[in-house]
Amino acid sequence: MMKKQSWFERNFGWIRQDFRRLLFQLRQPETWVVIGMLTAFGLIIFFVFRLALRSDNLLRSLHPGSVICREPGEKSIAFVFASGFFFALFALASLGEFILFIDNKRRRFDYGARQALKWAAGWGMAALAIGATSFFLLDRFCR
Known part of the structure; x- marks a missing residue:
């Protein structure tokens, strides 16, 4: 004989x-x-x-007293823009490879899991390197 569920358990269990x-x-x-x-x-x-907002030209002109950053050049702006794109790409690749590692580990596919973990670490390190480079480049303008 089954135990009867309460109304609360049936609706919110x-x-x-x-x-x-x-x-x-x-x-x-x-x-x-x-x-x-x-x-x-x-x-x-x-x-x-x-840091990118602190060095933005429009914000600098609206609040000149609150900004301590000098304006970056065109090449620096282009580098930060491109590095932002590649940072997002590499970060998503590292997350995807780590999810593949979890899936391969669950399926007990050891070689595929090791390869996915290596790729996840590589993409993650590349993303961190690009992000750190962008940060230090912008930080150099804000001193």
Whole structure:
């Protein structure tokens, strides 16, 4: 004989199940690696964007007293624009390769998992290098 579910369990039991699945996922180390990657990429985007806004010509003319950055040249602006594109491309590639690593690991495809992890590390390091280069280039103008 089955136990009768309460009205609350029938209508809102899915919330408890979702929290259980969430807690299970948070116990997985891969989840924390993805969260760490997203945090690192997000911090780089935040700091580069903040420095880019400080050196923006329009904002400098609207608030001349609050800006301590000098105007970058055309080549520097083009480099920051292009590096932003490649940073996004490499960051997405590293996240995609890490998701492929998780999938290959789940399927017990060891060689594919190792290769995906190597590519994820490579793309991630390239994205971090490009982001750091853009940050230091813009930081040089704000001294």
